[in-house]
Amino acid sequence: MPKRTQLIKPRIREILSRKLPSELVNLLPKHWVQLGDVLILPLREELLPYKKEIAKVYAEVLGVKTVLRKGRIGGEFRETNYEIIYGNDPVTIHKENGILYKFDASKVMFSPANVKERVRMASIANSNELVVDMFAGIGHLSLPIAKHCRARVIAIEKSPYTFQFLVENIELNRVQDRMTAYNIDNREFKGENIADRILMGYVVKTHEFIPKALEIAKNEAIIHYHNTIPERLMPREPFATFQKIANEQGYETELLESRILKRYAPGVWHVVLDVKVFKK
Ligand SMILES: C[S@@+](CC[C@H](N)C(=O)[O-])C[C@H]1O[C@@H](n2cnc3c(N)ncnc32)[C@H](O)[C@@H]1O
Structure with missing residues (x-):
């Protein structure tokens, strides 16, 4: 039985190959992080002109409410400052090992x-x-x-x-x-x-x-x-x-x-x- 993500990736590629120049399709992120109902997506510079379309497709296929572009963590508070590229609510509740973690994934x-x-x-x-x-x-x-x-x-x-x-x-x-x-x-x-x-x-x-x-x-x-x-x-x-x-x-x-x-x-x-x- 193939893993869920193995089916998801070809689906995302197939949808986006209709919207993106073909040379960019191979640059689509193959890895991402999902924290509760927020997705953190690493996006290369070349894909930025299409960031909204890309984020929308990942959000719909993966069923998340918000997508953030992964960036650098820095400063005294180790803030993420990730850009919101789909949706408008970066606050999520992520469950791990029986613990509920509520936080703003665009900042924390x-x-x-x-x-x-x-x-x-x-x-x-x-x-x-x-x-x-x-x-x-x-x-x-x-x-x-x-x-x-x-x-x-x-x-x-x-x-x-x-x-x-x-x-x-x-x-x-x-x-x-x-x-x-x-x-x-x-x-x-x-x-x-x-x-x-x-x-x-x-x-x-x-x-x-x-x-x-x-x-x-x-x-x-x-x-x-x-x-x-x-x-x-x-x-x-x-x-x-x-x-x-x-x-x-x-x-x-x-x-x-x-x-x-x-x-x-x-x-x-x-x-x-x-x-x-x-x-x-
Ligand atoms: C990198 S996060 C790590 C959180 C957690 N300890 C972990 O390892 O996953 C570090 C946290 O320490 C806080 N922090 C930084 N300097 C601090 C200080 N002098 N006193 C208290 N908190 C501080 C930051 O705001 C940030 O939330």
Whole structure:
């Protein structure tokens, strides 16, 4: 039995071959991401004059309400800024591993490639733990902990726009009895020596936040430390930097696990470390 997408692609091609110059038909995207009822489509420059017609056909064949053109994620809040090329409502509810994630896919990132990490978080903690998520987003990594591990979670998110969805998601997933959200810069967070586990799901500059994470951590806490690392520095990094900063702050470290999540850019990987920290 062919997979659904194998039937869909020829259908899309067939419809669009009647609307597009033949040399462009081969450039039509063969891969896309569907999050709830929103589609994220990578479109090459050559196809842009036909973006509306193309998006309409993908939307109708795949049965989605809105299509976004995939672009670059950037800035402090890791915003997507994807252009709406079909429909007018980029807010969706995406269901994954029993969790409902509501968000605006044209502004807020939701990486399909991080799915393994979101699923791993669903069985990582004990119910008696206090977990602090320093870069909560819409609750990508901490909703699975609150929902499936039943641990207490403090979720910190700096972007006021993303924060609205985080609050909604806490209610949608009915974890408001154990998950609390703060709309602040995590460096302003006042808790010290309180967390059994800390999530640092951020990239590029995550090392700048290690001193704050250590302040929030209890002795023997586990920190899930994400960062983006050039391949030529691996496997020494990112642990060498984490260890150096922790030692300077008066902590010992033990590397429990290291995982590659995905390719971030050519020659650069998104890596997550599980590090246990001990106060000296
Ligand atoms: C790349 S998203 C990742 C979300 C989630 N942790 C994950 O790994 O899938 C990072 C989030 O951290 C937020 N953020 C960035 N700097 C922050 C800070 N200093 N304090 C709190 N949140 C911050 C951004 O607004 C964004 O929503």
